[in-house]
Amino acid sequence: MSKSHDHTKSANKNRKKQKRNRKKNMQTTWHLHVVSFIGFLSLLRLLYPLLKWFITRFVLTDPRRLKRYGSWAMVTGATDGIGRAFAHELAKHGLNLILVSRNPSKLASVSDDFRQEFPQIKIKIIPFDFSSEGGYGAIEEGIKGLEVGILINNVGITYPRAMFFHEVDQLTWTKIIRVNLEATTWVTRSLIGPMLHRRRGAIINISSGAAVVVPSHPLYAIYAATKAYVDKLSRSLHVEYKHFGIHVQCQVPLYVATRMVSEVADIDKPSFFVPSPEVYAKAAVEQIGIGSRCSPFWAHSLQWFLAGLLPKNLLDTWRLSIGLRRRNLS
Numbered sequence: 274m275s276k277s278h279d280h281t282k283s284a285n286k287n288r289k290k291q292k293r294n295r296k297k298n299m300q301t302t303w304h305l306h307v308v309s310f311i312g313f314l315s316l317l318r319l320l321y322p323l324l325k326w327f328i329t330r331f332v333l334t335d336p337r338r339l340k341r342y343g344s345w346a347m348v349t350g351a352t353d354g355i356g357r358a359f360a361h362e363l364a365k366h367g368l369n370l371i372l373v374s375r376n377p378s379k380l381a382s383v384s385d386d387f388r389q390e391f392p393q394i395k396i397k398i399i400p401f402d403f404s405s406e407g408g409y410g411a412i413e414e415g416i417k418g419l420e421v422g423i424l425i426n427n428v429g430i431t432y433p434r435a436m437f438f439h440e441v442d443q444l445t446w447t448k449i450i451r452v453n454l455e456a457t458t459w460v461t462r463s464l465i466g467p468m469l470h471r472r473r474g475a476i477i478n479i480s481s482g483a484a485v486v487v488p489s490h491p492l493y494a495i496y497a498a499t500k501a502y503v504d505k506l507s508r509s510l511h512v513e514y515k516h517f518g519i520h521v522q523c524q525v526p527l528y529v530a531t532r533m534v535s536e537v538a539d540i541d542k543p544s545f546f547v548p549s550p551e552v553y554a555k556a557a558v559e560q561i562g563i564g565s566r567c568s569p570f571w572a573h574s575l576q577w578f579l580a581g582l583l584p585k586n587l588l589d590t591w592r593l594s595i596g597l598r599r600r601n602l603s
């Protein structure tokens with residue numbers, strides 16, 4: 274009797290233990306599912322930019338779309354660096370060019386070079402100094418009757434050397450604001466009307482990693498601030514006008530081996546992270562009409578991604594040390 278009683282007792286105990294274990298197992302499985310789901314979401318979050326990057330670089334880049342915007346492209350600051358290379362790349366795609374820059378003889382020489390290389394395209398030059406106080410009548414007059422489908426708002430200047438804010442003289446900062454900020458606004462304003470009328474167009478505004486990739490750009494503060502304006506203006510216009518067939522995009526170059534960079538950053542030749550203007554422009558033209566903001570050259574995108582992983586304070590300290598070093602060198 275007592276034996277069978279003991280047996281029942283131990284069977285009950287076993288059943289309870291099994292029940293407890295089953296409950297524990299179920300809890301463990303449930304936790305595992307939650308952890309795996311979170312892991313999956315994190316992986317997706319990491320992979321999404323990579324996937325997006327891949328699609329925009331290799332799937333959506335049909336060059337035929339450029340001419341659909343219109344037969345003419347206008348480039349500001351077209352006699353040197355990124356602007357000249359942009360114009361050259363657009364000419365390769367068969368677009369007629371309107372080149373705008375301040376120096377008439379440089380403009381004539383660039384357009385002669387292009388005419389020889391691309392005899393099939395039309396080229397119009399508009400000498401214009403964006404740092405002057407005059408109105409934009411010359412530009413509005415120059416584009417009359419032309420179907421300008423693509424506008425590259427490229428012109429931009431910076432300090433002659435690294436400087437604290439209080440050291441920048443009024444003429445210098447006034448010119449930076451006029452060229453980087455007012456020119457982009459005015460030229461966009463002049464061209465967007467006809468684009469709106471035709472319901473198509475692409476406006477590419479050149480900002481800078483100085484404003485978008487790093488949280489601060491000490492000793493080049495006004496330059497960086499004007500480029501932040503370009504970024505915000507572009508994003509807002511992108512949202513305002515995409516329903517009208519006008520694609521506004523902000524492009525964010527990091528260092529490109531141009532005259533500007535050789536003056537401010539002592540970089541004289543291209544390297545892994547610093548493309549030539551031609552290499553940069555090829556990637557930049559491929560991205561026209563794809564997304565609202567991009568850094569077209571792949572190694573710049575990589576730098577942007579890596580910078581995003583670093584604490585902002587660290588980037589601030591790094592940029593300040595670079596600014597101070599450049600100020601002391603100059």
Ligand SMILES: NC(=O)c1ccc[n+]([C@@H]2O[C@H](COP(=O)([O-])OP(=O)(O)OC[C@H]3O[C@@H](n4cnc5c(N)ncnc54)[C@H](OP(=O)(O)O)[C@@H]3O)[C@@H](O)[C@H]2O)c1
Nearest residue numbers: 350352353354355375376402403404429481528529531533
């Ligand atoms: N290079 C980079 O690493 C880098 C990085 C980020 C962003 N960006 C941006 O990219 C754009 C192009 O830079 P870049 O390095 O190619 O510059 P760049 O080599 O100095 O060329 C600037 C072009 O703009 C013209 N220009 C300058 N001031 C002008 C004015 N007041 N009126 C009319 N035209 C004027 C120049 O004409 P002249 O030939 O007559 O001087 C030249 O054609 C700028 O907006 C810059 O902020 C450049």
